[in-house]
Amino acid sequence: MKFVRFLNHNDEIRFGVINEEKIQLLDRTFLDPNSQPTDSVLNLEEVRLLAPVEPSKVICVGLNYALHIEELGHSLPDDPVIFIKPQTSVIGPEATIIHPKISQRVDFEAELAVIIGRTIKDVTEEEATKAIFGYTCANDVTARDLQKKDGQWTRAKSFDTFCPIGPWVVSDIDPSALDIQLLLNGVVKQSSNTKYFITPIPKLISFISQVMTLYPGDVILTGTPEGVGPMQPGDEVVVKIPAIGELHNTIAL
Structure with missing residues (x-):
């Protein structure tokens, strides 16, 4: 549904x-x-x-595809790398992503988003699976130059409008082998499949729940595949997961 x-x-x-x-x-x-x-x-x-949910927080997983780790020049982490985007970063389909004036490079990152359906803390992987309400498309927009400058990711990931999600939540799909693409002005820039996750979704949710309580409507971004790149004002960016739909956004100053 x-x-x-x-x-x-x-x-x-x-x-x-x-x-x-x-x-x-x-x-x-x-x-x-x-x-x-x-x-x-x-x-x-x-x-x-609108954005299909109003999360209390967006928890993001970095470095969950091997080829993306390779393109960024990182090493395979021992544990999932997590960080948070604020509620103020969330926008919906057809909304405008604002390119911050203080950044010279703002990148797209297509991702599958998990929507939590019940309050959970310290859950097993089996319990984590039962807590999922559904899935949607997401774009983990990143000021790449600021990410490199700061050495940590909070500023680069947290600007207002830096977390488009939508267009809706789909509740009845298997997330283990979903095609995912990103199109910039109609040209495919990222193309992969969730079967290449390093850490699968139930394990990610269980891991995150050992750190923080998750509430209904909270969003988990599961990581982006290889092919990330910059966007410019005037561009149109589309995250496409055929089993879910397409998330369209434009970029502006």
Whole structure:
């Protein structure tokens, strides 16, 4: 199923389920286990899709594809490398990524995002799997020059608009072998498959849960494949995971 968060014609935030280009409205967020469908139905083109969730935090996994580690000149880490993007970095489909004036190189990083569906802490891999609500597309936008300058990643990853996610959350797919691509102005720049993860999703979630409590709506970015590169103002960037959909964004100063 495809779950959406959107603005209706009255600029009210609503939630729904997509079925054949129609949105069946829900009476509350789809993350609430008590949510129910209403009698209201909208056409998809009538609404403006938003980031499908409002996470308390976005936890990102770095260096989860061997070829990406190679292109960055890093070594294979002993444990998953994690960092956090703030809530203020999150934007939705068709929104604008702002290129910071203090950065000379802002890169795209296509990723599969995991949406957490229940509160968890210190869980096993089996429990972690049961806590997943669904999946969406993400772009871990990075000011690469600032990342190299700082020697750690917080500033480079945390600018407002640096975490596009969407266009919706898909709940009924197997994430273990998903094709993932990034297109810049229609040209494929990244193309890989989640079967090349160094650390699989259940293990990642379990690992993260040993550090911090995860809440419904929290987002985990699972790492980007090789092929990362710069974006310029005026560019259009698309993260494409065929089993989910396409996340379109543009770049501006």
